[in-house]
Amino acid sequence: MTPADGSRGGVPTLEITGAVKRYANGHLAVKGVDLHADEGEFVVFVGPSGCGKSTLLRMIAGLESVTEGEVRLKGRVVNDVEPADRDIAMVFQNYALYPHMSVYDNLAYGLRNRKIPKPEIDRRVREAAEMLQIGEYLARKPGALSGGQRQRVAMGRCIVRDPAIFLFDEPLSNLDAKLRTQMRLEIRRLQRRLGVAAVYVTHDQVEAMTLADRIVVLNGGRVEQIGAPVEVYNAPASTFVASFIGAPAMNLFPAEAEGGAIRVDGGSAPAPARARGAVTAGLRPEKARLVPAGGGLPFTVETVEELGATRLVHGHVGAASFVVSLEAGVSPPGETCAVTADPADVHLFDRGSGARL
Amino acid sequence: MPDASFDAAADAPSPAAKGAARRAPALRLRWSSVFNHGVLIFGVFLMMGPVVIAFTSSTFDPIAIHRDGLKLGWGGEFLSTYDTVLFEKSGFTKEVNGLLMLFNSMVMGLGFAIGKVVVSILAAYAIVYFRFRGATVCFWVIFSTLLLPLEVRILPSYEVVQSLGLLNTYTGLIVPLIASATGTFFFRQFFKSVPEELLEAARIDGANWWRFLVDILVPLSRTMIAAIFIIMFVVGWNQYLWPTLMTTEEGYFTIVRGIKQIMQVWIGANIPAYNEALALAVLAMLPPVLIVVIFQRMFIKGLVETEK
Numbered sequence: 001m002t003p004a005d006g007s008r009g010g011v012p013t014l015e016i017t018g019a020v021k022r023y024a025n026g027h028l029a030v031k032g033v034d035l036h037a038d039e040g041e042f043v044v045f046v047g048p049s050g051c052g053k054s055t056l057l058r059m060i061a062g063l064e065s066v067t068e069g070e071v072r073l074k075g076r077v078v079n080d081v082e083p084a085d086r087d088i089a090m091v092f093q094n095y096a097l098y099p100h101m102s103v104y105d106n107l108a109y110g111l112r113n114r115k116i117p118k119p120e121i122d123r124r125v126r127e128a129a130e131m132l133q134i135g136e137y138l139a140r141k142p143g144a145l146s147g148g149q150r151q152r153v154a155m156g157r158c159i160v161r162d163p164a165i166f167l168f169d170e171p172l173s174n175l176d177a178k179l180r181t182q183m184r185l186e187i188r189r190l191q192r193r194l195g196v197a198a199v200y201v202t203h204d205q206v207e208a209m210t211l212a213d214r215i216v217v218l219n220g221g222r223v224e225q226i227g228a229p230v231e232v233y234n235a236p237a238s239t240f241v242a243s244f245i246g247a248p249a250m251n252l253f254p255a256e257a258e259g260g261a262i263r264v265d266g267g268s269a270p271a272p273a274r275a276r277g278a279v280t281a282g283l284r285p286e287k288a289r290l291v292p293a294g295g296g297l298p299f300t301v302e303t304v305e306e307l308g309a310t311r312l313v314h315g316h317v318g319a320a321s322f323v324v325s326l327e328a329g330v331s332p333p334g335e336t337c338a339v340t341a342d343p344a345d346v347h348l349f350d351r352g353s354g355a356r357l
Numbered sequence: 358m359p360d361a362s363f364d365a366a367a368d369a370p371s372p373a374a375k376g377a378a379r380r381a382p383a384l385r386l387r388w389s390s391v392f393n394h395g396v397l398i399f400g401v402f403l404m405m406g407p408v409v410i411a412f413t414s415s416t417f418d419p420i421a422i423h424r425d426g427l428k429l430g431w432g433g434e435f436l437s438t439y440d441t442v443l444f445e446k447s448g449f450t451k452e453v454n455g456l457l458m459l460f461n462s463m464v465m466g467l468g469f470a471i472g473k474v475v476v477s478i479l480a481a482y483a484i485v486y487f488r489f490r491g492a493t494v495c496f497w498v499i500f501s502t503l504l505l506p507l508e509v510r511i512l513p514s515y516e517v518v519q520s521l522g523l524l525n526t527y528t529g530l531i532v533p534l535i536a537s538a539t540g541t542f543f544f545r546q547f548f549k550s551v552p553e554e555l556l557e558a559a560r561i562d563g564a565n566w567w568r569f570l571v572d573i574l575v576p577l578s579r580t581m582i583a584a585i586f587i588i589m590f591v592v593g594w595n596q597y598l599w600p601t602l603m604t605t606e607e608g609y610f611t612i613v614r615g616i617k618q619i620m621q622v623w624i625g626a627n628i629p630a631y632n633e634a635l636a637l638a639v640l641a642m643l644p645p646v647l648i649v650v651i652f653q654r655m656f657i658k659g660l661v662e663t664e665k
Contacts, residue, residue, distance in 0.1 A: 063557050084563035096554035100576040109572070110562030157562075 011075040012036040013165050013197040014043075014060065018069035021055050021221075029055040031221035032069070037165065037214075040195045042188070046208035047218035047244070053201045054169055056218070060199060061090050061167050074164055084113070089158030090167040094174065095150045097142040097157075103129075104138040107156050121160075128159040131190070148179050155190065166191065166198040172207065184210060205245050209233070217241045235347075239354035242282045242347060248312060250347070251288070253320035255281040255297075257348055264318045267297040267338055271346040275357040282347035285312065285325040289340050292333045296340030299324075301332050408642065415439075415635035422631040434632060442636045450607050455637060458612040462594055463644065465611055468531035469593025470586045477540030477585070478578070482570055484541070485548040486556070496545065503538045507599060515602055525606045534599060540585050547581050548574065583655040591645045612641040 014037040021030035030052045037043045045053035058064040060071055062083035070077050078086050097106050104125055111121045129135040132152040142150055151171060158166050168187070172180045188211055191198050202208055208215050209229045217224040217232065217240070225237035236242035242250040255262040260273040262281050271281065290299065290313065297317050305312040313324045313332050317339060324339060326332070348357040410427050417432030443455040483489075484496045507514065514533055523529030551574070559569045575582070600611045610618065616637045649656065 061557075061561065063560070083557075083561045088561065090558070090561055092554045092558060094552060094554055096552065096558035098555065098558075098573060100573075100579075109559075109564075113563035113568060157558075 010039065012038050012072075013041070013074060014199065015072040015075075016056075016060070016069065017072075019056065019059060019066060019071065020068035021052070021059060021064060022067040029221055030059070033218075033221075033223055035216055035223065035226060037197045037199060040192075040197055042191055042198045042200065042211055042213045043216060044200045044202060044208040044212035044214070045216050045218055046202055046205055047224075049203060050220075051218040052221040053203075053218045057167055057169055057199060057201045060165075061088055062086050084110075087164040088167055089161040089163040089165075091151075091154045091158055091169065091171045093170045095142075095154040095171075097150060097153055099142055102139050102141060103134060103145070103153050103156075106142065106153055107160050110157065110161055124160045124162070125156075128156040131159065132156050147175050148183060151175065151183055155187070159190075159194070163196065166196055168198065168200040170201055170203070172202075173204075180207075187211065205247065209245070215245070217244060219244075235356070236282070237356050239280055239282065239349045242349070246284060248285050248323050248325065250282045250284050251317070251320070251322045252280055252282050252349075253317050253322065254351065255279055255318075257281070260343070262297075262346065262348075264297045267294070269296045269340045269346065270343040272343055272348060275348045278351045279357060280349040280351050280354065282349060283339070283341055283345060285323040286310075287341050287345035288322075288324045290324055290326065290332045291338050291340050293336050293338050296338035298336070299339045300336050301334075304332070408639070411635045412639050415632050415639060417632055419628050419631045419633075423628045432632075438632045438636050439640075442633050442640065453607040453610055453615070455612070455615070455640060457608065458610050458615040458637075459640065459644070461609055462611040462613065462641070464527055465530055465596060465600065466590045466594035466644070468527065469534060469596070470590040472531060472535030473537040473540050473589045473593075474582055474586055476535050477537050477544050478570075478575070478582075480541045481544035481548055482574065484545055486566070486569075496541075499536075499538050499541050501538075502536070507534070511598065511602065518603065523603075525604055525609050527609075530600060530603050530609070531593075534593070534596070537589070540589070543581065543585060544578065547578055551577060580655055580658045583652055584658075587648055587652050587656050590648055594641075594645050612637060616641065 014035075016033055016035050019030055019033045020028070022028050033052075033056060035043070045056060047053050055064055059066050060073075062078065062081060066079045071079055073086055073088070098109065101109065107125045107128060108121050111124065116124075125138070126135070129138055132155060134149060134152050134156060137145060137149060137153075142153065145153065154171065171187070172183055175183060184207060187200075200207075200211055202211075212229050214226060215229055215232050216226050217237075219240050225232055225241045227235075227237075232241060232245050236245060236250070239252055243252060253264065255264045255278075257263075257271060257275045257277060257279045259276055260271065261268045262271040262279070264281075289296075299317055299322065300315050301313055302316070303314045305314065309328055311326045311328065311330070313326060315322055315324075322339065324332075349355060350357055410429060413429050413431065414422055414427045415438055416435040417428050418434050421432065422428065446452060446454050480499060484492050484499075518524065518529045518533055521529070523532075555573060556569065559573055564572060595613060596611070597613050600609075600614050604610060604614070607618075616634055
């Protein structure tokens with residue numbers, strides 16, 4: 001299941017065209033979004049809070065109306081279709097389990113409302129419980145479960161529905177760090193196994209990178225970039241994406257590009273020959289190399305953070321703060337030294353718009 | 358019983374085995390619990406004294422009460438008094454006895470409580486979950502009726518019920534009173550605190566407005582419902598003014614009303630049947646007390662905590 005480029009043929013599971021969300025108070029939360037998700041594809045919406053990612057997800061779910069544009073599920077326009085009739089299933093941030101019902105009833109509730117015969121409900125619930133290893137908790141109430149178990153129940157509620165698409169609204173943000181990593185893997189494994197498309201909303205770029213077949217980076221209600229995680233990491237479409245994806249974040253600094261090199265404070269480093277003039281240059285901490293003074297952009301070491309596997313050297317290039325990631329045991333060549341990199345690793349962005357050059 | 362829980366609570370923070378250091382606090386504790394219990398016992402005395410006296414006096418014959426005032430002790434007329442009060446047909450028409458009055462009160466209390474709970478839930482549900490134009494205005498209009506207690510609007514209320522021909526019916530006794538601003542307010546506050554996601558999850562699960570109410574909201578509010586039910590039952594049971602106006606046929610008399618009736622009607626020029634009046638008062642107190650005692654746990658839970 002390689003990252004889809006949309007050319008796999010057939011109708012995409014989810015297709016959004018020109019989606020706009022304007023709230024009653026006039027606030028524009030989503031400002032025209034086009035995207036699609038193919039069968040079995042895992043799409044992650046990522047962005048800072050207030051970027052419209054949750055609103056967009058809720059528009060897919062039918063919990064928010066669509067002001068303009070179209071949302072299609074398996075080719076059918078669902079703008080005015082009730083959430084229950086959309087063939088979707090959703091995991092909420094706080095799980096939204098029914099606190100007075102047993103785990104079994106939580107899973108079965110949606111099926112009962114659909115008038116599915118009892119033996120079939122029982123079969124599906126037990127199958128989902130088996131898959132999620134919550135079989136022994138079926139009689140318990142959600143209040144008696146741990147965070148991770150509740151998370152599983154919430155996922156179970158989706159699985160029994162056998163929907164066309166799973167929707168996840170920051171499902172891991174209530175768990176502790178260790179459990180989060182574990183559940184992340186589990187969600188991915190489960191989604192692959194079931195082969196059901198998924199849309200996943202998060203503000204955590206690590207989750208986005210690890211889970212996604214395709215990442216949709218949103219900012220201020222617009223799509224900044226759509227692409228496979230590696231694409232987004234290697235060729236960020238704007239300074240926003242560059243600073244958002246990757247940890248520690250990409251160094252962004254003003255520089256003079258002169259075809260094949262960038263120049264800051266009298267020092268220079270090789271760069272792609274695409275641009276000339278004032279640009280914003282970007283260089284990832286792990287791609288930057290420290291060399292003795294004079295060999296690149298002047299850099300003054302301020303502090304060194306020891307992380308065990310790597311060391312983060314903090315300093316300045318020109319007026320901008322700059323981080324270089326070194327392998328363990330490697331020391332910077334001196335208090336004042338220089339930064340350089342392979343030209344392919346240097347990103348150039350328009351100083352004004354922030355767009356990739 | 359309170360003794361044990363007091364000591365347990367006081368002891369809990371102090372480590373169990375601290376040797377000599379334990380002795381002094383134990384002594385100090387004892388004095389403070391003597392004081393605490395003194396206050397409690399005084400409170401119990403104030404609350405229970407009149408009830409006990411009413412009960413003991415009701416076991417004497419009316420002449421003794423008339424002569425000596427209220428009595429403490431056992432008069433030996435217990436069985437005959439309560440038998441008369443409960444089973445002997447009396448009044449002008451000889452068609453009402455204590456049992457029937459208890460039954461009428463029960464109908465009134467249950468109808469009142471169930472009606473109020475149902476109407477309040479529906480009103481609060483509409484106000485909180487259906488964002489219709491003027492929902493807030495509606496709520497405040499309902500809320501402002503708190504400023505218009507029954508006594509203020511009793512003449513128009515009577516006029517309406519009378520013109521509908523509902524005097525001397527259970528319907529007329531109950532229905533005009535079941536709209537409840539208090540209940541609506543409590544349920545509104547509770548519903549507002551139910552997470553939005555539950556509604557959304559239920560919508561995705563295919564629950565319509567009725568299923569959401571019945572399957573999710575009502576079970577979630579059950580402690581709340583219990584609390585309001587108890588309060589309203591007691592209020593309904595103790596209604597006096599409204600039944601007095603609504604019912605002129607003795608067959609519809611409630612027990613609270615009946616007590617007064619004894620003092621007025623059941624006597625000729627003789628000594629009032631004090632013992633019977635007191636016995637009726639004790640009987641009238643019993644059902645609400647039982648309900649509160651039985652549902653106390655649920656009642657407090659409903660007022661204090663919510664399960665969400």
